[in-house]
Amino acid sequence: MVLAYLDASGVTAISAFARCCVRTAVAVRSYRWVPRMFGQQECTLLRYDGAWYLPFSQPNITSCGPPKRNGTNDMLTTWYLVRIDPESLLIHTGDDAFATTRGYWGQIGHSSVAYGMCYCCDAPGKAGGYGELDLRGSPFYFTDSMQNGGCSPAPPTHTFSHQRQRVVFNGGGYCGWTCFANMQVGGEDYMKRGGWHVSLGLLEEGAKESKCNV
Numbered sequence: 001m002v003l004a005y006l007d008a009s010g011v012t013a014i015s016a017f018a019r020c021c022v023r024t025a026v027a028v029r030s031y032r033w034v035p036r037m038f039g040q041q042e043c044t045l046l047r048y049d050g051a052w053y054l055p056f057s058q059p060n061i062t063s064c065g066p067p068k069r070n071g072t073n074d075m076l077t078t079w080y081l082v083r084i085d086p087e088s089l090l091i092h093t094g095d096d097a098f099a100t101t102r103g104y105w106g107q108i109g110h111s112s113v114a115y116g117m118c119y120c121c122d123a124p125g126k127a128g129g130y131g132e133l134d135l136r137g138s139p140f141y142f143t144d145s146m147q148n149g150g151c152s153p154a155p156p157t158h159t160f161s162h163q164r165q166r167v168v169f170n171g172g173g174y175c176g177w178t179c180f181a182n183m184q185v186g187g188e189d190y191m192k193r194g195g196w197h198v199s200l201g202l203l204e205e206g207a208k209e210s211k212c213n214v
Contacts, residue, residue, distance in 0.1 A: 046081060053081040053098060054091075057137030062113040063130045064105060065120050073121060075103040077112040085196060089140070091115060093183060094194015107175065114194040117179035120172030124152030127170040129177060135165040140200040142167060142180075149184050149191075150176030163203060 046053045056079065061067060065074035081098035082091050096112040104111075107121060118129030135141060141164040148156035153176030158169035171178025180198050183191040191197075 045084070045086070048097065051095070051097075052084050052086055054084045054138060054140070055081045056134065058134055060115070060133045061131065062115060062133075063118055064103075064108055064113050065122070066128050067130045070103065073105045073107065075101060075105055075108055075113050077101045077115075079115055082115055084200070088196070089200040089202070090196040091198040091200060092195060093117070093197045108192055109189070110192055110194070114179075114183070114192060116183055116198045117177055117191055118169060118171045119175065119177040119192075120154075121175035122172055124174045125154050126172050126174075127154035127157060127178075128172040129170060131167075131169045131171075131178070133167050135200075136162055138165075139203050141165045141203055143199045143201045144180040144182055146178055147181045147184065148173075148176060148178045150174075150188070152176065154178075165203075 044055060046055060060079040060082070061076065062079070063074070063076045065071060067076050070076075077096065077099050078101075079096075079099045083095035083097070084091055093115040094110070094112075099112055099115075101112045108119065113119065116131070116133065118131040120126065120128035122128040133142070142160065143164075146156060146158045146167070146169055148154065148171055150173045153173035154171055156169070156171060156178045158167055158178060160167045169178050177184075177188075177191070179191055182199070183197040
């Protein structure tokens with residue numbers, strides 16, 4: 001099966017969630033994602049500054065420390081769109097062009113808490129970090145497993161639901177984290193910095209290896 005991208009209207013468009021997050025005057029163009037298979041779900045991708053972004057039906061969050069706490073060492077990143085490679089179906093976990101972050105901590109060392117991870121330094125074994133990721137409304141699901149890591153890490157706690165389109169997870173330690181397994185193969189900073197680290201699949205069986213024409 002070949003996947004095609006069709007311009008939906010020829011006018012600039014942006015989701016209501018992401019409207020406040022655009023950092024430059026570069027236009028965001030809406031495209032309708034139409035896999036060439038009867039019964040396959042459609043979704044919308046946004047083209048921004050030369051890259052493709054997947055909008056969420058509801059914001060996703062990742063945190064360093066409890067998300068409702070706003071202390072010196074706490075960060076909360078809210079994701080409205082995430083960068084996606086339509087060829088490989090990989091997510092870029094560090095591209096926060098359509099995310100907002102409250103707080104900053106040098107231990108993280110980056111402008112956001114990477115998509116797909118949570119982190120905390122409260123105490124050995126304490127899972128203070130939190131993440132909630134939700135792909136519902138799109139034809140994608142998470143294919144990767146999740147793991148914990150760090151110093152005296154808290155036991156990994158994560159729950160996939162809705163055909164692996166949604167995952168809620170906690171993590172921490174002194175310092176420790178929970179993240180998708182591929183995010184930490186290059187070490188702690190590799191995970192925090194972000195990259196093409198999270199794999200998606202298509203809900204239609206047999207469509208996972210499809211290529212895309214853009």
